Amino acid sequence: MSLDTHHGGRGGGAQTDVEEIVAVADRVRGAMETVIGGKPEVLRLTLTVLLAEGHLLIEDVPGVGKTMLAKALGRAVDCSVQRVQFTPDLLPSDITGVSVYHQDRHEFEFNPGPVFANIVLGDEINRASPKTQAALLECMAERQVSVDGRTHALERPFMVVATQNPADMKGTYALPEAQRDRFMARVSVGYPAPQAELDMIDSHGARSPLDALAPVTDAVRIRDLADKVAAVHVAPGVRRYIVDLVNATRTSPELRLGASPRATLHLVRAARAYAALHGRHYVLPDDVQALAVPVLAHRLLPGPEAQTRRRTPEQIVAGLVAHLPVPGPR
Amino acid sequence: MPLASLLCLAMALPLLSPFVRGGTWWVPAFVMMAAVAGVSALYRSPGRNAFPVPFLQALAVLALVTPLFAGHLAPLGLLPTKDVVAHLGTTLEQGAHTIDVSAPPVSASSGVMLIIALCLALFMMAADFLAVTARCPGMVGVLLLTLMAVPLVLDGSGVGPLPAIACAGGFLVLLAVDAWVRGREWGMRVPDAHDSSAGVSEAVRRVVTVSLTSAVAVLLALTVPLALPSLRTDVFHTLADGTYIGTGGDVITTTHPLVSLRRDLASSSDRTVLTYRTDAEEPDYLRTYVLDEFDGVNWTMTPVNASNDTRVDGELPLPTGWGSAPSEDTVTTRISLDAESPRMDFLPLPYWARSVEVSGEWYADPGSHVVFSTNSPPTGLSFTVESVDRRPTTEELADTGDPRSLPGDHRDLPRDLDPRVRELTEALTEQARTPYERAMALQEYFTGGSFTYDLAPPAVPGDADPLVHFLLEDRIGYCEQFAGAMAVMARQAGIPARVAVGYTAGERMGDGRWAVSVGDAHAWPELYFEGAGWVRFEPTPASSAGQGSASVPDYARGEREGGPVSPGTVPEEPEVVPTETARTPEGNEEPAAEEERSPSPSGDEEPEDETDSSVAASEHGPRSGADLSWLPAASAVAIGLLLLVLPALVRALVRWSRMAALSTDDARAAHIAWRELRDTFLDLGGTWTSTESPRAAAERMARGGPVPERSGSRSTGPMSGSARRPVSRETVAALGRLALAEEAARYAPAPLPSEGLREDLRTARAGLVSVVGTGARARAVLLPRSLAPWRRPRPSPTPEPLTS
Incomplete structure (x- = not known):
């Protein structure tokens, strides 16, 4: 099921910007796929980082x-x-x-x-x-x-x-x-x-x-x-969601070192780019969830308990994402 | 968390302290509760599955019972041998007995302590389950309310402020600990922006909401009980063959007087109910109950009070209308209740009993002079009563004027009483000048021969007033009808009157004792005369054609007969019973009378199960009983049906209002549609978590429908759900549009237009319903899970297996 339905004219200029991004990104991706086949997620993440600078x-x-x-x-x-x-x-x-x-x-x-x-x-x-x-x-x-x-x-x-x-x-x-x-x-x-x-x-x-x-x-x-990516809308609830998620890595008993404020900024920027790549001019919690592991996991150090239980930072971040409530209606 | 719930319950313990004497009753209870909480805390700390916790707790309680309560018997003070088990059994029994027979505060015997400790351990287990396993610490409040209800039910004194505050404080501590634990797991939520005015207005709005909700709750708690019918007139209570008697003080339950009377009369046995030995030549009737309220059909009893003021310790209150306690004519009677008979909550006593020596707790009602118990007294009770047999003379009664000194009005009659009763009374008492003469005229009307005594009177037509029917139409009945009708007419004639229920004097046995059998159960009117107090009359025909052992007091005999002629004899009728029979109720006609009564037709069995609480002045044909009995049953069925469909109604109302609200503002419409979709999904058996975004939830719904996913299948994608019925393509599209609208409403700068949401919601609903089985559909309609707050999403407390 694809939910990537484009909005009909509601986003105004933001939406046309986003459509341009999608068009360019699709071309770049198509070109890269002739070299790196069968790795759409890796390509998407690469483009995300490129657009998020x-x-x-x-x-x-x-x-x-x-x-x-x-x-x-x-x-x-x-x-x-x-x-x-x-x-x-x-x-x-x-x-x-x-x-x-x-x-x-x-x-x-x-x-x-x-x-x-x-x-x-x-x-x-x-x-x-x-x-x-x-x-x-x-x-x-x-x-x-x-x-x-x-x-x-x-x-x-x-x-x-x-x-x-x-x-x-x-x-x-x-x-x-x-x-x-x-x-x-x-x-x-x-x-x-x-x-x-x-x-x-x-x-x-x-x-x-x-x-x-x-x-x-x-x-x-x-x-x-x-x-143009920098203009993608991040709702207050989603901002709070990002901060909650980063905070959770800092307070999690399984982690010795949590994510930095720089990680927060990176996560927001990456989420903007990721949303734009999907043709949206606003960020969803789903974008944050999809990016949480690649953006956060390499910055974290697991605690001794997690090490003995062979829990990797990726698993820990995924666990945190699975338990953090998404922002509800305003 | 387990320790917090322990603290919470421990702080509720003072609630119970007024009911147990002695300072150490709580020690074993606390030890057990601590053990329960400790087991929970220790077992859970490594993060193990919570399933075995209740069993381990039960084991811990069982292991502690022996050292705490039977340590001296058990080897090593621990091992439960057969002796120990037997000892615990008897201790438990003793405890139950102590609690049964004594009013609070009970003494802290080991049995009582054992019961309290076990109950509280059970409470602790429940609290642990609610607060730790189920993660609903708010529900522990229900347990606390249960504890708080104990003092409220046991006596009316209520809850002291300090225990109540302690209890509430404990509850708050529990809630705070829960919030703290959640916060530590998650990190605190980032608070909303403070600096903006929106933050301030949000805070104000919350405070106002909370205060308003609390105010409404308090208001409802205060007003709703006033509007509801009180317990004792509630139809539910009359459904049982017992009634609640008592206000203000202790609520006591007893078999209803009239129900049991009719059962006694209808029973074919002449089983002895009680025997007594007395030094009176001609013993008076024994009163058990007094019915002093007439509602048009029934005579009922004013609730009696059991309080410390009315407790019987020797002397009983002086009867109303007597100037001083007379010392003459003291009669001592020793009454032994039959051990085989059912226990009596009301003592049969002669009138007026000056003092009663009886074991157990008894209370005397000062108005009606009935003596009753609040907890079931043992059968086969023996007690000694000292009574004053003061019977007024005819002259005394003839001199009395209008009653003035009587507190309370015993002349009340229902406003809609049939006017023919008044006409009849006026016609009968036309010639009479004094209250006494009026009373005699009334009594004569009943005993004059036009009435027939029959324990199984024919049915009253459904539309007839039973009283009028008895007085004017068929004139067939037994003591209840006679007593009730005469009391009503006496009230009509201006004489305070009530109906007493009890036993006649019974039959003298060879050894000087008197025996009262089941067949001697009787009802009679008591009329009040200024200066003489309450005086018994006897409108029921005596002798073999009537109540065999009934006797007419001297003052109530007609003067015109010129001597001791029983009013029970009817001059016109040939089968008049000799006067002697009436005067000596122990005569040998008694067996004959019993026999006449014994073949009571089966129609009279029916009143036993009758749900109607009391019928005295009415007739008790099967018809009339049936007329009244269908009503409570039908209303019970109706209420049951209503309760059954209530959730469905509420759910339908919620859905209707949401559907109606869909046409409003765009963002709100999307939220409403999404919430309705969530509730539908929950109703159909699906699960919902707040960690899922609209998009993810819609994808999950489209994948598997409302069938709960197994944790293993979640990661393997759409292929794993092969057993499920596929969700149709239109449904998937509708779900997608709903999710898109919701996420735009939540996260986008401007929401999507709301048109089409209603159709999408209908399509999605129909599609989701079509993939589940019939059972799930029925449950979704009758028991919508979305109404249950615990089904609503909230963050799950423990880490789940990862999906990566």
Whole structure:
């Protein structure tokens, strides 16, 4: 059953904005699906984070298409894409860029690093040293780079897609909570369904479908749409619902560390984008529920009791969502 | 939570303290309650399933009974052996007996303590279930009300302010703890914005709502009981073969006098009811009840009061109309009630009994001088009564004028009394000048021969006034009709009158004792004369053609006969019984009279089951009984039917008003439609949680209909519900539109237009109804679950298995 019935003219301008968002998002999604098949939820979440101007953390085992996902996104949106392979010897300046002294002109010139792009793919981010991680994460939060006392603003849209491999933890520096908190959402791609994997053999057989991927929109358009997403209505009841949910993670006896106020803001922004992607100009509790796990779970630390009972933060958040009453009639 | 409910109930304990003597009665009760609460708290703390809790609690109570109440018998003070069980049984029995026979406060014997402790342990289990398992701590208030009702039922003194405050305080603590526990699980809700004026007006609105609701509740509690018929005239009470007697004081239940009288008369046995030994030559009648209110058909008893002032300890109050207590002619009578007979709540006593020595608790009514008990006295009771046998002489009575000194009006007659009764009375008393002469004229009318004594009188036609019918038409009846009719006519003639019920003097046995049998049950009028008090008359024919053992007092014998001629003899009739028979009721005609009475036709059996409370002046044909008895039964059936369809009516009313309100403002219409959909779904057996958004709820309804989902099937999606009937496509679409309207009304800046909601609601309702079975449909109509507040959604208290 689909409830995504569009309103007939009632939303006014907001509704036409939303329809534009849906149209663009459908095109981007269609393009990406030629590369990443059978993962509509992952694609939807990726688009949500893109429109909400957040950063995405993809956590999964190798080979499931983490990098492919990020690349496909970069291709489908006609914008600059940079890729950084994180290794233990990577330095902060390898990301942010360096100032180079020009002897002929007797001055320093700033050579922008790979972070100066619309979409930055940080592969295996947990392999870099904490110092380097910190440099990237600072850029993520502040959307600017400070080198030698000069500040260089990053272009909008700016989205970091970082991947990490949870299985092979040898020689890695796990991201501390404070840095995980800067990612708006965390997804795991997961193995494809058998049918999708069969299709994949065909499509990826001769050459990468990435090469055939033509851009369907551009950075300016995305920037414009992101501004429109910010206008999506969040009813007072839904705001309270979000705060209640975040509060519940802080008071839950199963969690050692709850979600931060930044998580609240991320959740609201993501919910706006998610609602817009579904053609609505207002946020439903359902949007919040659908986003609660990807937006909140990676920021939480389970308490000792939950650890002994092998309850993951995902399960705990889902339990909280299942028990929080949705906002009723005004 | 369990400890909070323990605290709550413990604070209600002082409510019971006025009823138990001794300070330590609550100790075992408290130990048991603490054990019950402790078991609950310990077992639940690791978050286990609550199902075995009541059983564990019951085990704990059983384990505690032995050490607390039979520790000296049991090995190690714990193990329940056979002796222990037997001892507990007897203790329990003793306790029950103590509570039965004594008025509060009862002494705190171990039996009483055991009963109290067990009851309170049961209460505690119920409270634990309500507050912790069911998570409805408000319902514990019902238990507290039950506890509070105990003092209200036991005596009229009510509840003291301190125990009441303690009880209410405990309840509030319980509610507060519940709110706190919920808050800790969830984190407090973020309060509404304070700074805005909307927040202030919201707070004001809440305060006003709460105060208004409380005010209306208090007002209803005060006024509704006034408007309702009081208990003792309530039709429900007359349905039982017993009636409530008593106001203000203790409410006592007793077999109704007249019902039992008729049963006695109708019974074929000449079983002895009581025997007595007296030093009087010619003992007087024994009075049991006095009926002093006449409503046009029946003579009934004014409620009697049992209070500490009227308790019998030796002396009885002086009868009305006597100047001082006379000391002459004291008669001592020792009465033994038959052990086989049913227990009597009213003592049969001669008039006027100056003092009674009797065991147990008895109360004397100062107006009617009946002596009664509030708790069932043992059978086979023996008691000694000292009475004054003061019978006025004819001259004394002849001199009396109009009664003035009588408190209360015993001359009341119903306004709509048939005028022919007045005409007849006036015709009979035309010649009489004094009240005494009028009384004699009336008595003579009955004993003059035109009336026939028959224990099974023919039926009264349905439309006839039984009194008029007896007086003017068939003139057939027995003592009740005679006594009742004469009392009515005496009142008509200006003489205060009432009907006394009891036994005649009975029959003298060989060893000097007197025996009163079932057949000696009798009713007679008592008339009041200034200076002489209440005086007995005898309109019922005596002898074998009448009440065999009836005797006419000297003052009531006609003077014209010139001697001791029994008014029971009728000059015109040949089968006149010799005077001696009437004077010596113990004569050998008695068996004959009994025999005549014994083959009472089966028609007279009927009054035993008769639901009508009392009929005295009327006839008791089967017809008249039937006329009256169908009414309460029919109204009971009608009320039962009404109660049966009441939920359906309320539900239909709610639905109707919601349907009517659908055409209003957009957002409200969507809310109303959604609420109606929710209630329909609940009625049909579905479940509803407040954690589900409209969209999710609609999807669930569309998936499975109102069949409760099993927890396992929820995550596996639509394929799992293969056993269910599919919900039709139109229904799914209607559900979707309703959910969309509701979520827009809740969360969007502007709601959707409300047109089409009504049709969608109808479609959704029909679709949901069509997928459930007939049983569920019938239940949805007759017992709509949506009316039950506990079915309404509220946050579930414990984590459920996850769906991820």
